[in-house]
Amino acid sequence: MRMKTSDENLAKAAAAGDADAFATLLARHYDRVFRLAFRLTGRADQAEDLTQDICAALPSKIVGFRAEARFTTWLYRVVVNAAEDARRRATRHTRAAHGWGDVEQMRRAEVQETAEAVDWLQRAMRSLPQDLQDTLALTLEDEMTHAEAAEVLGVSEGTVSWRMSDIRKRLRALRQEELAQ
Incomplete structure (x- = not known):
């Protein structure tokens, strides 16, 4: 019976707390979500992680489904937004890592400069x-x-x-x- 129910009706039922409706939607669209996530990320491991993150967040997100568009259109938007968020997080992480790298390089250069100055001073003192x-x-x-x-x-x-x-x-x-x- 659930297999003939429209995605939109299943989404409304899932938003109202129907776990079976949610499970049916997930079973229908998991592969589709993964394929889109793979196309967006270009890597299977990242697509798997993204798909899992989306599936974990979907119960709270589905409450926002208003059936103004097809469920698949809404779901694709969720996947695209999740991929954009993941890219932003990765960019911030990369910038932060590079920033820390710069800080560490400056710290090491300062330590090296101080060590050289101390060495020079010790030689000069002698x-x-x-x-x-x-x-x-x-x-x-x-x-x-x-x-x-x-x-x-x-x-x-x-x-x-x-x-x-x-x-x-x-x-x-x-x-x-x-x-x-």
Whole structure:
């Protein structure tokens, strides 16, 4: 009896909660939905996923069927909309993945740049006289103030300030010399 019932009548019954009517519609149109999904996606695995998503969402969507067009026309629109939504999600995901890729590349470049700067500074520090190395080691990255470093080194705060000025000059000159090569 259900096989002779029109799609539109089955859809109305399914919208009213008739599970048998819904099952009949699904049995009639599953292959059609899959074929359209395959044509829209171009891949069987994506078409299968899309068809399953549509079948899962169809019970709530069928309530919106108003029988203003044939059921198959309405169903095709549901499939096309689902495919467009899937493409948008994939595009957003791809953009987000690329964005994270860019962020990760920038982060790695920054880490690399920092590592290179630290390596250069360590090499440059080894080229300084020992008293300047000690002063720089204590004051580097604001570890200690000039007054605190002076106390540790047993010199005046003015001496630490002078040494820091001398260190900056020497490092600048070393960097210029390296860049000129």
